[in-house]
Amino acid sequence: MQSCGYVPVPLNGEDYIELLPERWQAINAYGIRIKHRTYDDHELNPLRRQHSGVMEKKGLWEIHHDPYDISQIWVRDRHHNRWITVFWKHLHRVGVPFGEMAWDHARDQVPGGTEEQIADAADALLRRAHDGPSPEEARPAKRSRRDRRVAARTRATTHGRPVPEPPAAEPAHDDETDTDLAKVVPLGLFDPLANPWRRP
Known part of the structure; x- marks a missing residue:
């Protein structure tokens, strides 16, 4: 610590929860409500309508939530020093x-x-x-006169025309007769100590 200032350590699950945004709320009989969403779990039963013990927050409970995933929230249980995961109802x-x-x-x-x-x-x-727009939504509501004319001409010229056959597969070439091979250019080795800004 004295030589480098800090030691990089990977975060565990509780560290991730600690870094999420927090809010302070009561735990009611129906659970916890955030933005018209109700979160409830049987583990909240001993905490419902109880004082959290945090006098600075008037007995409300510390709740952490992820704004990019509303499926669950975490309630800090200070009595047992743990996080309770509560899922959306x-x-x-x-x-x-x-x-x-x-x-x-x-x-x-x-x-x-x-x-x-x-x-x-x-x-x-x-x-x-996920599915993208439907064909009705992708089509403009009202097409111009020129667009309608082009569509009509396209339908008229393609009506009754035989469908072309797909091209036949080309015969396989023998390795001995194939002389149009590309020249192989070897790549140089990467030197991490070389100056990348120096011109060769």
Whole structure:
């Protein structure tokens, strides 16, 4: 430590949780609610409607959440010095993980909707994002006169025309007769101590 200032150490799971954004909330009978999402687990039963012991935060519980994955949150249990992983109640409704941005967008699409309706809207949004636009959505609503004329001419000229046969496969070449081989250029060895800015 005195010679280099710090020792790089890989983070473990608890270090990752510690670095996530935190919020302080009560644990109610239904669980924990964050942005119209309910998180609940049987491990919260002894903590429901209880004081956390942190007087500076008025007895609220420390909760860490990942804004890029809303599927779970972590509650710090100071009595047993551990983290409790609590999953979203409607996680089964959406097949892929997503973040706060997709949730907020789906919530805007269903103003005043229930948690289940917002979850279904988020699932539909993620499916559309994965599948891409449908042919009806990709086609412009109203085409210009020129576009319609080009499409009509294309249909008229291709109607009744025989479909061309695919080209026949070329015969395999013998190795002895193939003289059009490329010249092999060997690569030089990489020298990590060489100056990369020096011109050869």
